[in-house]
Amino acid sequence: MDALETFRAETRAWLEANCPASMRTPMPEDERVWGGRNPVFKHPDSQRWLAAMVERGWTVPTWPREYGGGGLSATEALVLKEEMQRLRCRQPLFGFGISMLGPVLLTRGTPAQKAEFLPPIARGEIRWCQGYSEPGAGSDLASLQTRAEDRGEHWLVNGQKVWTSYAHLADWIFCLVRTSTESKHGGISFLLFDMASPGVEARPIKLISGASAFCETFFTNVEVPKANLVGNINGGWDIAKELLQHERGMISEIGRTVGGTTPPVDVIAKRYLGLADGSIGDPVLRDAVARHVMDDHAFALTLRRAAEESSAGAANGGLSSMFKYYGTEQNKRKFELILKCAGTAALGWEGEDFTEEELTVCRTWLRSKGNSIEGGTSEIQLNVIAKRVLGLPD
Amino acid sequence: MTLILNDEQQMLQQAARDFFAEKQPVKALRDLRDRADATGFDRNAWQAMAELGWAGILIPESEGGVDFGYQGAGQIMEQAGRTLAASPLLATVLLGAALVRALGNEGQRAALLPAVASGEKILALALDEGPHHAPLHTALSAEANGDGYCLNGRKTMVLDGHVADTLLVVARTSGKPGDANGLSVFIVPPQSAGLHCRRLNLVDSRNAATLEFTSLRVPAEALLGPLDGAWPALSAVLDGGCAGLAAEMLGTAQEAFDRTLNYLRMRQQFGVVIGSFQALKHRAALMFCELELTRSAVRAALDALDTQNPEAPLLASLAQAKACETLELVSSEAVQLHGGIGMTDAEEIGLFLKRARVAQQTLGDARYHRARYAGLRQF
Numbered sequence: 102m103d104a105l106e107t108f109r110a111e112t113r114a115w116l117e118a119n120c121p122a123s124m125r126t127p128m129p130e131d132e133r134v135w136g137g138r139n140p141v142f143k144h145p146d147s148q149r150w151l152a153a154m155v156e157r158g159w160t161v162p163t164w165p166r167e168y169g170g171g172g173l174s175a176t177e178a179l180v181l182k183e184e185m186q187r188l189r190c191r192q193p194l195f196g197f198g199i200s201m202l203g204p205v206l207l208t209r210g211t212p213a214q215k216a217e218f219l220p221p222i223a224r225g226e227i228r229w230c231q232g233y234s235e236p237g238a239g240s241d242l243a244s245l246q247t248r249a250e251d252r253g254e255h256w257l258v259n260g261q262k263v264w265t266s267y268a269h270l271a272d273w274i275f276c277l278v279r280t281s282t283e284s285k286h287g288g289i290s291f292l293l294f295d296m297a298s299p300g301v302e303a304r305p306i307k308l309i310s311g312a313s314a315f316c317e318t319f320f321t322n323v324e325v326p327k328a329n330l331v332g333n334i335n336g337g338w339d340i341a342k343e344l345l346q347h348e349r350g351m352i353s354e355i356g357r358t359v360g361g362t363t364p365p366v367d368v369i370a371k372r373y374l375g376l377a378d379g380s381i382g383d384p385v386l387r388d389a390v391a392r393h394v395m396d397d398h399a400f401a402l403t404l405r406r407a408a409e410e411s412s413a414g415a416a417n418g419g420l421s422s423m424f425k426y427y428g429t430e431q432n433k434r435k436f437e438l439i440l441k442c443a444g445t446a447a448l449g450w451e452g453e454d455f456t457e458e459e460l461t462v463c464r465t466w467l468r469s470k471g472n473s474i475e476g477g478t479s480e481i482q483l484n485v486i487a488k489r490v491l492g493l494p495d
Numbered sequence: 496m497t498l499i500l501n502d503e504q505q506m507l508q509q510a511a512r513d514f515f516a517e518k519q520p521v522k523a524l525r526d527l528r529d530r531a532d533a534t535g536f537d538r539n540a541w542q543a544m545a546e547l548g549w550a551g552i553l554i555p556e557s558e559g560g561v562d563f564g565y566q567g568a569g570q571i572m573e574q575a576g577r578t579l580a581a582s583p584l585l586a587t588v589l590l591g592a593a594l595v596r597a598l599g600n601e602g603q604r605a606a607l608l609p610a611v612a613s614g615e616k617i618l619a620l621a622l623d624e625g626p627h628h629a630p631l632h633t634a635l636s637a638e639a640n641g642d643g644y645c646l647n648g649r650k651t652m653v654l655d656g657h658v659a660d661t662l663l664v665v666a667r668t669s670g671k672p673g674d675a676n677g678l679s680v681f682i683v684p685p686q687s688a689g690l691h692c693r694r695l696n697l698v699d700s701r702n703a704a705t706l707e708f709t710s711l712r713v714p715a716e717a718l719l720g721p722l723d724g725a726w727p728a729l730s731a732v733l734d735g736g737c738a739g740l741a742a743e744m745l746g747t748a749q750e751a752f753d754r755t756l757n758y759l760r761m762r763q764q765f766g767v768v769i770g771s772f773q774a775l776k777h778r779a780a781l782m783f784c785e786l787e788l789t790r791s792a793v794r795a796a797l798d799a800l801d802t803q804n805p806e807a808p809l810l811a812s813l814a815q816a817k818a819c820e821t822l823e824l825v826s827s828e829a830v831q832l833h834g835g836i837g838m839t840d841a842e843e844i845g846l847f848l849k850r851a852r853v854a855q856q857t858l859g860d861a862r863y864h865r866a867r868y869a870g871l872r873q874f
Contacts (some may be wrong), residue, residue, distance in 0.1 A: 234551035366872035391865040402791035406498040494771045
């Protein structure tokens with residue numbers, strides 16, 4: 102048995118021994134654990150499961166052990182993910198600290214910043230939000246106007262962000278601010294600050310799905326310590342872009358998140374369309390389901406190939422933009438296909454005429470439309486692929 | 496499962512790339528077409544490929560081959576696809592030799608495999624009977640007759656059928672069309688009485704033939720493998736053929752895409768290169784995504800065949816379906832994005848479109864493999 106297979110066997114044994122049975126069931130959206138100063142453990146076992154994974158460093162498997170990580174290689178982390186999927190283990194912790202800020206601090210933070218911010222992220226003790234988009238800065242993110250002035254002792258931040266996910270629940274924010282107007286891209290800095298600071302206000306926005314996960318966030322004379330600047334002053338754009346790579350990687354995984362509650366498309370198709378000779382009853386939709394499932398399969402193999410290339414030291418940087426684009430478009434296609442298969446059963450807004458699962462499908466379908474907008478639209482992703490990977494000119 | 500190439504496989508990929516670029520450029524296919532070449536491929540080039548070990552890449556060392564496996568064979572197929580190289584790789588190596596290896600007795604293997612590996616013998620698999628790949632619907636009959644069998648029926652799309660030294664004919668020995676049981680394979684010499692061969696002139700200028708069998712008699716020793724029970728082995732060999740053909744189609748699609756990108760970077764209109772237009776950039780980026788998915792599926796299928804992974808049939812259908820869909824997309828877009836020049840016979844991109852459609856109908860199109868995949872996944 103090679104080292105990786107030994108690791109796989111040990112990992113499986115550990116998960117079987119330490120993941121409570123209740124944490125191997127499909128996870129309703131509201132049972133997700135986001136951590137933070139005021140953590141919510143809607144399912145009582147989720148706290149025990151998080152503690153076990155924190156102990157192991159597996160909330161952030163590839164981070165160094167000194168910062169609360171598991172010290173795993175990319176292929177070992179993939180094996181861990183595969184084994185968690187096999188046992189249907191729930192993801193123990195969600196948040197933008199583990200998926201976005203942490204990886205950037207690992208490459209860009211000072212030793213003091215890493216020591217201060219990374220371990221609480223790994224343990225799920227501080228919940229972060231992302232201050233990027235503004236009313237006038239969406240796809241053209243670098244035109245952002247929120248400004249930070251150097252007031253000697255501190256930075257003074259004034260301005261407005263929008264689409265700030267879970268800002269009303271977050272403890273800290275990583276925020277892009279304008280520190281110079283001399284240059285568009287070269288006048289942006291990357292700041293970290295406490296959402297409890299005086300002058301911060303977050304207002305949730307109601308979305309087409311009925312949920313309010315996004316906020317308008319206002320900053321009025323917010324004082325931020327000088328030590329909370331990451332990287333160089335006016336050097337924030339490169340950090341912003343690096344972080345976007347991680348965000349896009351995370352969003353591309355949305356359709357595949359461990360423990361999702363929506364059943365596979367083929368299961369839904371069989372249930373609502375009936376069977377003919379053991380196959381999905383409608384031959385046209387059967388072909389559409391097959392095409393979808395096969396694209397999912399090929400996409401999963403491509404994620405795996407990218408991880409193998411990365412472990413072999415031949416990482417293909419262009420792939421991350423492809424994953425964001427393809428993963429989100431595929432997730433949207435999945436829900437459109439589920440709607441076709443389930444018919445009006447998937448179109449209920451609320452009420453006892455629909456099952457909980459049917460109502461969730463409808464809301465999740467609406468939510469999926471945002472996947473290809475947030476974190477860089479599909480159109481921006483295609484631009485990025487054309488420019489960086491294919492070398493097509495501006 | 497491993498989806499990246501090891502050092503030996505990378506070296507083989509590079510050697511194949513160099514070989515086809517130098518010895519079998521697209522112009523070689525055009526020349527075969529323009530002179531209506533009687534053989535339909537370059538025998539000298541095939542001999543050179545045999546000397547490199549490629550004719551015996553799936554044949555055991557004890558029988559004259561190099562036994563390098565499907566991932567290696569796939570690398571050769573992919574590079575052959577880049578230049579549209581006409582060769583016996585698919586019919587003789589991936590289908591013919593693999594079937595003899597799977598079903599043949601000692602004598603049959605000794606008579607055929609070393610001669611394939613050395614480049615002397617060309618094989619052809621006579622399977623399909625109509626315009627769509629439908630192996631289980633084999634109707635050509637083989638009836639026991641004295642100490643042998645009597646074959647009646649018709650085969651079409653027999654790759655390299657008019658130049659094969661030995662034909663491997665799939666026949667129905669019991670049951671009815673549609674049944675998996677009742678299929679048998681016979682070794683048939685092309686000179687047999689009762690065999691009429693007509694070469695097909697297909698749009699891709701590659702080799703295929705129609706064979707008519709009229710009371711053709713073969714001795715009992717001509718049976719390859721079990722009577723009535725050829726299907727499991729034949730099905731596995733077709734999986735290998737699909738994975739290899741998908742690799743060829745991936746190479747064809749990648750090359751058509753690369754040529755199109757070059758054109759987008761070079762062609763000027765409105766005072767700028769047309770590759771700067773967002774509408775065209777997005778179409779190129781979409782093709783890039785599909786090519787990457789296809790590459791992963793092809794690698795996985797080839798790897799599964801080498802490791803006797805029980806998912807090999809599923810992955811072979813995945814690879815073939817993705818390769819068909821991607822090649823259809825890329826070959827069509829390639830002609831469109833080349834504009835008027837893409838419609839000319841002088842420009843090579845049209846040859847990619849022509850090869851694409853024939854390859855897509857060989858060993859089952861995307862629709863066939865989506866239905867097969869759904870069946871294997873039990874939906």
